[in-house]
């Protein structure tokens with residue numbers, strides 16, 4: 620196996636994890652950057668910096684970088700850290716470089732929805748396609764300058780293998796063994812990892828949409844009305860995911876615990892809505908609604924929530940366009 624890791628989506632999470640790989644594995648890392656970003660990276664001497672919240676430098680890494688194009692060496696180890704809705708378009712130009720020797724790790728919110736759409740568009744492992752791993756990260760990272768990331772909240776990165784036992788397992792095991800040296804957790808069985816993934820989906824499906832609609836940080840949802848709203852959403856989620864074995868009240872307590880622990884945090888969906896950007900709602904609430912339709916389960920609160928956030932997103936994008944016209 621080639622030891623080079625490619626990172627597609629070199630924003631806050633991509634840079635942070637690229638730095639981990641370079642620092643702990645000492646293997647070559649290539650950032651796949653679109654033309655304007657590649658020029659900026661060259662101007663920064665191909666160097667990224669990770670800092671603490673008080674701007675103390677934790678470390679720097681100097682990395683290779685290239686444009687994502689169809690020509691180039693085969694890509695064996697790929698980590699995708701774009702926003703969920705950008706994945707397919709970002710992957711398209713490099714897809715000829717993927718093969719049955721490739722392992723792709725999705726390190727994004729909404730990975731279950733991304734995984735479903737990638738599996739529809741890529742060949743399966745048994746017909747010469749890449750293997751796909753799913754990742755969860757609870758680190759909090761923001762960008763101050765384009766290649767300076769602030770590690771604002773310590774967390775962990777864990778990986779699950781939804782295709783365990785399929786063609787290419789030796790190669791996937793080598794990938795997992797490599798990234799475990801960066802301190803990422805790779806030992807959970809897929810059923811345990813899936814449980815963790817669903818709980819994260821529940822948290823993101825409650826907190827991110829509600830804070831986006833009300834323009835507040837996570838902690839403001841712990842009031843009685845906030846708790847009632849979370850409970851209503853958790854009733855649908857508990858019906859949709861009976862395998863979690865948690866009642867709506869238990870799910871609500873879990874969500875409130877995270878809301879308390881991240882009280883001051885303005886999550887990415889809330890920030891995206893107010894910056895007039897597209898959000899990841901289709902891969903969080905939308906994923907749940909589409910799964911419910913497939914399973915013929917009624918989830919009226921989730922249906923409402925999806926539409927409400929799409930409407931809020933539309934308003935944010937329109938306001939941004941109008942503000943740009945006035946400039």
Ligand SMILES: NC(=O)C1=CN([C@@H]2O[C@H](COP(=O)(O)OP(=O)(O)OC[C@H]3O[C@@H](n4cnc5c(N)ncnc54)[C@H](OP(=O)(O)O)[C@@H]3O)[C@@H](O)[C@H]2O)C=CC1
Nearest residue numbers: 628629630631632656700701702703705709727728759760
């Ligand atoms: N930040 C955080 O603390 C956390 C984030 N996450 C999740 O991680 C994922 C990434 O988040 P984050 O790093 O914050 O997002 P960012 O917006 O900072 O980074 C996304 C990057 O993707 C790049 N990109 C988009 N389209 C393409 C393309 N076609 N080709 C190449 N690159 C492309 C963008 O590059 P360009 O600069 O050129 O536009 C951008 O730098 C999301 O799913 C998010 O929800 C999860 C937990 C915490």
Ligand SMILES: CC(C)(CO)C(=O)C(=O)O
Nearest residue numbers: 823826877881884886887
């Ligand atoms: C847990 C939570 C909701 C913390 O804000 C998060 O994952 C996010 O910001 O997207």
